[in-house]
Amino acid sequence: MTIERLPDPASARTWCAEHRAAGATLGFVPTMGALHDGHLSLVRRALLENDLACVSVFVNPLQFDEASDLASYPRDFEGDAALLQRVGCQMVFTGTLAQFFPGELRADGTLPAERLLAPGPCALGLEGVCRRGHFEGVATIVDRLFDVTGPDVAYFGQKDFQQSLVVTDLARRRGAPRVVVCPISREPSGLARSSRNERLSPEERARAACLSRALSLAGRAWLGGERDAARLDSLLRAELERAGVDVEYATVRERDRWSAGTPRGAIVAPVALVAARVGPVRLIDNHLLDEPWPEPSP
């Protein structure tokens, strides 16, 4: 079967509605493209659990706080469609901001600020502080993507841990869809797969492995009995600083009780989260400390 490549959200809306009306269950994977094995693991899961899977490829300007990051974000719709075809995905669509928000943009092509959705309490702290307006942009486009596709289940990656909390909360407030959060796909070095990795030089890519190294060290400390949140924070930061990357944050949170700051004292079910700049690229990663460090994916 050839994958359906749809150029705009209106045709995607029709495609999804027709298949839902015919009784098919639909899994949906929102992406910004430049697809890698991490994205494809979400699509495979969607195919496993639904009759059909569809993917959006849209570099959402609403969620970028740096013009240079938006401009340099890799784009390859035809390459993405070919990869999706190979894993058996039935439909991929894209669109422009104007097509996603018809009649709503201002003359300068931006969405009025009052039209942005409030992303809820999980947007406080970390990414919500380092990337001002990021989660408002994420919540606004994800809400619209859910409207367009009306899926049974939407698949997100744990790679963007705080985002997974924000969209799970959004889906709960909307009443649908069910959200599934999938494990992080890593390169053999441990580096979390990311579209932005394409912009790392070989030397930077080697240095970037310090993010996952710091997380696995924190995991080992946790399994060895370390429960103090501040000490886990220090351990993470020290490992990143040793590698000479520019640390934005290195910290732990309770995974089931999000807080803007580091919890005080002993922690119960921790997620460790790091963000650092390596050369021109800002990278994020995280690890659920009570789970074993994953074997490298093939």
Ligand code: AMP
């Ligand atoms: P993006 O294209 O970066 O917006 O990512 C689209 C979806 O893929 C998001 O839900 C991400 O969390 C997920 N994703 C990105 N990288 C990975 C990865 N290495 N492993 C698993 N999921 C990922």
